[in-house]
Amino acid sequence: MKSVLGPVTIESLDHEGQGVAHLDGKVMFIQGALLGETVTFTTHRSKASFAVGAVERILQPSSQRVTPRCPHYGICGGCAMQHLDPRAQVAAKQRVLEDNLARIGRVHPEVMLPAVHGAPWGYRYRARLSVRNVVKKGGVLVGFHERGSSYVAEMGECHVLPPRISALVKPLRAMIGNLTVRAQLPQVELAIGEHVDVLVLRILAPLTPDDEATIRAFADQHGVCIYLQPKGAESLFRFHPVDAPALTYTLPEFDLRFPYSPIEFTQVNHQVNRVLVHRAMTLLDPQPGERIADFFCGLGNFSLAIARRGAEVLGLEGSEGLVQRARENAAFNGLSASTAFEADNLFTVTPETLARRGRFDKWLVDPPRDGAMELVKSLTEPMPRRIVYVSCSPSTLARDAGVLVNVHGYRLEAAGVINMFPHTAHVESIALFER
Numbered sequence: 001m002k003s004v005l006g007p008v009t010i011e012s013l014d015h016e017g018q019g020v021a022h023l024d025g026k027v028m029f030i031q032g033a034l035l036g037e038t039v040t041f042t043t044h045r046s047k048a049s050f051a052v053g054a055v056e057r058i059l060q061p062s063s064q065r066v067t068p069r070c071p072h073y074g075i076c077g078g079c080a081m082q083h084l085d086p087r088a089q090v091a092a093k094q095r096v097l098e099d100n101l102a103r104i105g106r107v108h109p110e111v112m113l114p115a116v117h118g119a120p121w122g123y124r125y126r127a128r129l130s131v132r133n134v135v136k137k138g139g140v141l142v143g144f145h146e147r148g149s150s151y152v153a154e155m156g157e158c159h160v161l162p163p164r165i166s167a168l169v170k171p172l173r174a175m176i177g178n179l180t181v182r183a184q185l186p187q188v189e190l191a192i193g194e195h196v197d198v199l200v201l202r203i204l205a206p207l208t209p210d211d212e213a214t215i216r217a218f219a220d221q222h223g224v225c226i227y228l229q230p231k232g233a234e235s236l237f238r239f240h241p242v243d244a245p246a247l248t249y250t251l252p253e254f255d256l257r258f259p260y261s262p263i264e265f266t267q268v269n270h271q272v273n274r275v276l277v278h279r280a281m282t283l284l285d286p287q288p289g290e291r292i293a294d295f296f297c298g299l300g301n302f303s304l305a306i307a308r309r310g311a312e313v314l315g316l317e318g319s320e321g322l323v324q325r326a327r328e329n330a331a332f333n334g335l336s337a338s339t340a341f342e343a344d345n346l347f348t349v350t351p352e353t354l355a356r357r358g359r360f361d362k363w364l365v366d367p368p369r370d371g372a373m374e375l376v377k378s379l380t381e382p383m384p385r386r387i388v389y390v391s392c393s394p395s396t397l398a399r400d401a402g403v404l405v406n407v408h409g410y411r412l413e414a415a416g417v418i419n420m421f422p423h424t425a426h427v428e429s430i431a432l433f434e435r
Helices: 086-105 169-177 209-222 270-284 303-308 320-332 351-355 373-377 394-406
Strands: 005-009 019-023 026-031 038-046 050-060 126-134 139-143 187-192 197-202 225-229 237-240 248-251 256-259 291-295 312-317 339-343 362-365 386-391 411-418 428-434
Touching: 005 019, 005 026, 005 050, 026 038, 086 394, 086 411, 139 169, 169 209, 209 225, 209 237, 248 270, 256 303, 256 320, 270 303, 270 362, 270 386, 270 411, 270 428, 291 303, 303 312, 303 320, 303 339, 312 320, 320 339, 373 394, 386 394, 394 411, 394 428
Parallel strands: 026 050, 197 225, 291 312, 291 362, 312 339, 362 386
Antiparallel strands: 005 038, 019 026, 038 050, 126 139, 126 187, 187 197, 225 237, 248 256, 386 428, 411 428
């Protein structure tokens, strides 16, 4: 039997959205608790200096506590903050960013930018759902993992997905349950474009003719396009209907359209991505005649907006497939003459290899969670006068900001959060550095 501890008063929220308190000289991380609340709690992990647990009882609730919208909240691990008012979620993420910059990077932005945020529900246009055939629970489960577990949550809906896609969860479970390969289908990937909704079925065994008929009937009934992926990325193919529209997203402000594959990386939140690109271009301020580097360029999300403003762009990316897609997207939008894209491992860059790229007036950097430490360490004269850094990890942004400011002499002019993933603890941000 678990013992109940407390009461304690929550002093802050950590980067995972957990309440932070102190008890008997130890730091307590308490899932489900909010800033200012007085709670009792149980622990499931305890070390000499800290413990991790969950709320047992709320003695004094926060005025910012709300009733979670999703009936699966608390079990499904897809969301961590539905119990907190969406506006307060954004404020909490801004505090996480400021704390990381100060504590890890020992830097302070001259200006905190207003947070970028959009619709709190129905925003997720990409998702990867796990599939498990669990006889004890009545058959096939399709959903995110349970919180803190490898088990698949038993979901019947998902409110961060667009409503029409949320409505497919139960029919999708039933359809997969009717396949002979239901035990060899571990994953469904969702990709929602302007004119088509795509489901990628990861299959590890051949389909029978009846399986194929079942999948075709599901696609026709629900108006989706089904892709199959039997092996690696190269094995992906459109299964039904074969004449479905291509996946695309747009940046109307820049008159850009991006075709993409359903398993290629794109931002999950199309509405917020448009605002993010607008802000990045406002901070970067590309001008005709400038030469700008876009590091970790992906399929050209920022590169083509820079080129549309008249600058010359070199996009660098580790994935050969994304580099090719970026070139295709540049051609598709009539920007091949002002863009170039090359594959490069940006985690092994050195001052010598970076210098061979030539001089750049400005940089845009958009790395994965690992950040861009080797890249920023490799900076040598002549350095770009301005760097816009888009981050999906406040800790690695802070680490890299410390190098840019304290080693290379940049000023951290501005920083702010981008709420790309409402109801999660995920913190995206943007920062402007100048010399």
